[in-house]
Amino acid sequence: MKSATHIIVAAGILSACSPTQVPEPQSQGDIVTEVAPADLPGPVQSAVSEAMPDMKVLEVLRKERGQRVYFDVEGERADGSEIELDILYADGVAEVVEIQRDLPWTAVPADVQAAATAAGAAEPVRIIESTQTDGSIIYELFADGMPKNPAMEVQSKDGQVEVLAERWPH
Template identity: 55%
Template sequence: MRRHHLSMLCVVLAGLAGCDGNRQSADSAAPAKSSGIPTTVTDIAASDLPPELVSLVKSEVPDMQIEGAERKEREDRIYYDVEGRRADGSEVELDILQEGGAFKIVEIQRDIAWSEAPQAARDAAAGAQNKFEPVRVIESKQTDGSVIYELFTDGAPEKPALEVRFMEGKAEILEEEWPH
């Protein structure tokens, strides 16, 4: 999920600040820069995560076994993509924004079968002009209570071909990419 999510975070943050998508190793001194805003991406071991961040993750997904994380720094903003598995073995990723000394969950992601999405979301996608059968679906629970379904076509794993927002029983096709 990490490689896809780096790309998705770049797409999401591009609207806010631009993104170059480059990765830096933990011992690299200079931020990545090819175009757009410099971004430093550092892999972080689960044991090296700040205790407050781990507490937040565990309060949201108590049975999550944290496997690792990425720390992304761009224009005075710091994000952590924390990856792991639930007790049932399913993958889960939490995107967390650090603001000052506090951490805030931005979204919770997991891959699902398209048949697991609400019928209203599937109906909305079926009515889209470019309808297709998704080969991958990422469910992104947002802090506003909505869920974004990112739908991918065969041969295009980096960017969703369609996004459906589901909230309070209603679904809509997004005209623009969701900001988180």
């Protein structure tokens, strides 16, 4: 679980840019290892197949974050859309904790945009929509020149929208 303090951005820090121009974000301190898709542990392969049966795995990163191990499994669905599954792996058990995709700012729900704007954000350079296992959706907003960690995160759950004061745990 991520435990770093969440940063609220001041007006003007986020700027307009294509959401696909920023590389994969990574937290400082993560130990990241590339893994061949064929070398995924069996429980992780099963979790991918169960969560997204039509996904073709293209890239896998193993991330050690503190005491946790995650597999970031990137690929594409049968319709060609890109998707990433974040899988927590512990004691031989694999659990999908997030399903992520990049979105353009125009595809972010209006209430999420309004909350971010009210908190001082302009249009971010990248948005990752992360569907959580608890039914919430976290919108990670990345600022220009800050590709490793989101500058702001906004949670949408049960019709409520909130700018998070702390980083979401996954």
